[in-house]
Amino acid sequence: MTPFHRILGNNLVANITNFTVWFAITFWIFIETQSVFATGMVAGIYLVFTAGLGFWLGSIVDHNGKKISMLGSSLVSFIFYAAAFVMVLAAPEGAFADPYGIYLWTFVLLVMLGVIAGNIRAIALPTLVTILIPAEERDKANGLVGMVSGIGFLITSAISGFLVAWGGMYLTLIIALGATGLVFFHLLGIRIDEDRPVPAQNAPQEPKRVDIAGTIAVIAAVPGLFALIFFSTFNNFLGGIFMALLDAYGLSLVSVEIWGLTFAVLSTGFIISGLVISRYGLGRNPLKTLLMVNLITWSVCCVFTIQPNFWLLVAGCFVWMLLGPAAEAAEHTTLQKVVPLERQGRVFGFAQSIEQAASPLTAFLIGPYTQFIVIPFMTDGAGARTIGGWFGTGPDRGMALVFTVAGLIGVAVTLLAFASKAYRRLSAFYLGVPDSGELRDDTRPA
Numbered sequence: 001m002t003p004f005h006r007i008l009g010n011n012l013v014a015n016i017t018n019f020t021v022w023f024a025i026t027f028w029i030f031i032e033t034q035s036v037f038a039t040g041m042v043a044g045i046y047l048v049f050t051a052g053l054g055f056w057l058g059s060i061v062d063h064n065g066k067k068i069s070m071l072g073s074s075l076v077s078f079i080f081y082a083a084a085f086v087m088v089l090a091a092p093e094g095a096f097a098d099p100y101g102i103y104l105w106t107f108v109l110l111v112m113l114g115v116i117a118g119n120i121r122a123i124a125l126p127t128l129v130t131i132l133i134p135a136e137e138r139d140k141a142n143g144l145v146g147m148v149s150g151i152g153f154l155i156t157s158a159i160s161g162f163l164v165a166w167g168g169m170y171l172t173l174i175i176a177l178g179a180t181g182l183v184f185f186h187l188l189g190i191r192i193d194e195d196r197p198v199p200a201q202n203a204p205q206e207p208k209r210v211d212i213a214g215t216i217a218v219i220a221a222v223p224g225l226f227a228l229i230f231f232s233t234f235n236n237f238l239g240g241i242f243m244a245l246l247d248a249y250g251l252s253l254v255s256v257e258i259w260g261l262t263f264a265v266l267s268t269g270f271i272i273s274g275l276v277i278s279r280y281g282l283g284r285n286p287l288k289t290l291l292m293v294n295l296i297t298w299s300v301c302c303v304f305t306i307q308p309n310f311w312l313l314v315a316g317c318f319v320w321m322l323l324g325p326a327a328e329a330a331e332h333t334t335l336q337k338v339v340p341l342e343r344q345g346r347v348f349g350f351a352q353s354i355e356q357a358a359s360p361l362t363a364f365l366i367g368p369y370t371q372f373i374v375i376p377f378m379t380d381g382a383g384a385r386t387i388g389g390w391f392g393t394g395p396d397r398g399m400a401l402v403f404t405v406a407g408l409i410g411v412a413v414t415l416l417a418f419a420s421k422a423y424r425r426l427s428a429f430y431l432g433v434p435d436s437g438e439l440r441d442d443t444r445p446a
Contacts, residue, residue: 004132004141006190008148010183011121014074015152017179018118021081022046023160024172025111026247027256031164033099036248036375036399040367042108043243049116051353055215057120058349062342066124066131067192073120074184078177080114085173111169114176123352127344130336131194139281139333146325147274154267161260215346222338224426228287229351231417232331235294238406240362245370245399252396253310262314269321277329286330287427293327294414301407305400308392334430366402374398 029038061069087107095103125145133141163172219225250259282289297320304316331351339347375398377383383401384393391397417423 002132003190003192004128007125007128007187007192008144010070010187010190011125012148012152013179013186014070014118014121014183015149016155017176017183018077018115019152019156020160020163021111021172021176022115023156023260024164025108025169027161027164027251027260028169028172029099029104029108030248030251031256032096033104035099036245036371037367038099039248040244040370041105042112043240044367045108045112046116047240047243049112050119053116054119054123054349054351054353055346056349058123058346058352060120061124061127061345061349063345065192066128066194067187067190069124070121071184071187073117073124074180074187076117077114078180078184080110080117081173081176081180084110084114084169085177088170088173107169111173119352123345123348126332126336126348127341128192128194129332130341130344132192135337138336139286139329140278142329142332142336143274143277143279143281143325145274145332146277146329147271149270149274149325151267151271154264154271156263156267158261158264161256161258165257215343215350218339218343219347219350222426223429224422224424225335225338227417227420227422228331228334228426229354231413232351233354234413235410237362238298238410241366241402241406244362244366245402249305249396249399249403250313252399253308253313263317266314266317266321269318269323270325273322273325277326282326282330282333285427285431286333287423287430290327290330290334291414291418291423293323293330295411295418297323297327298407298410298414301410302404303407305403306391308396308400334426337430370399370402374402377401 026039026042029042030036060072064072084107087103087110091103091107095101096107098104126142129138129141129145160172163175167174219229247259250262254262300316300319304312304319306312335344335347335351374383375395378388378391378398378401379394383391383398388397391401
């Protein structure tokens with residue numbers, strides 16, 4: 001087994017651990033408080049810290065060994081999970097039932113900081129693909145990364161609901177502490193030849209700092225790269241709606257155990273997609289793949305909650321999970337080719353920060369907005385009177401309306417991106433060809 005495959009296995013366990021904690025606390029806080037506002041706040045906390053810390057975490061990856069960065073990630077997660085576990089043991093009666101209580105949100109903050117520390121691994125892994133995998137095979141390696149993510153999502157979805165049902169956050173954190181310690185010691189035994197770039201003898205050595213200006217200059221030097229990042233930013237702006245409302249919508253239809261098992265089955269879409277990409281790659285132009293995937297997924301978003309039908313929801317989620325790894329692999333493959341290795345940690349971190357910058361606003365606002373405006377609108381307001389006869393009425397239909405509108409906006413923006421000059425220029429830069437009519441014919445949507 002190569003070091004790359006051993007790292008994938010190590011990251012699999014780490015991802016399962018961190019995302020199980022994230023899923024569990026989202027399920028748990030909704031069950032404890034029955035508040036859509038609270039689930040939206042959990043998503044918002046995650047996304048705010050992701051956006052705020054991505055650039056700094058990317059600098060850690062660039063200025064330190066990738067293995068050391070990943071070990072540090074596990075150690076910090078362990079510390080925060082341990083502190084949260086102490087809070088569970090010391091919790092006063094009813095401390096977690098108040099959706100506005102200080103004790104509850106202090107606990108949530110500690111847990112989410114443990115999860116967010118795992119983002120170092122998400123930044124380090126694609127840079128290791130650059131180091132360990134030849135350029136012509138990276139799209140397939142990124143497909144394997146997507147497949148591993150899918151396996152992790154399957155296991156996470158299968159166990160998180162049951163963990164909450166059987167032992168709440170007490171049991172969840174016990175397992176998280178044990179698994180985090182396991183991946184730390186396993187990673188110690190993996191030898192990685194990182195082949196870090198060595199500066200020329202007379203060249204000044206770059207200081208170990210975040211250097212936002214320098215990283216922005218690197219991105220600006222690649223035609224259309226900023227546009228790719230901002231396109232992903234807009235997608236994540238709409239994606240924040242899913243993080244805030246999807247669990248609440250699913251739990252309005254089925255029990256927490258069924259919802260968790262449903263996501264376990266659906267996440268086979270991640271695995272299927274990863275296997276296909278690892279076998280066939282992403283095609284000549286990964287950017288075309290990225291936009292085609294977005295066009296399909298936002299089209300599905302328009303209809304997958306149009307009626308209160310569990311199987312319609314399941315079908316829509318499966319399409320999202322089947323195509324999601326292709327979009328992520330396409331973006332990573334592009335960045336790995338056009339960005340110098342010594343800057344990739346910061347560029348991946350910068351992309352993470354910028355792409356998530358809109359999502360905290362969505363996650364923070366969409367929960368209260370849905371709870372206090374859209375749900376009344378679709379329960380006994382003008383929406384219920386106007387379209388309630390065929391769309392349905394009630395709290396779940398308010399959430400469904402938000403998904404439908406988000407899908408329509410996503411389709412429109414993706415079509416505009418296909419027609420943009422930035423898409424054509426970045427495609428030409430990636431392929432190493434002039435921005436010509438021949439390229440435009442090759443990259444227009446099917």
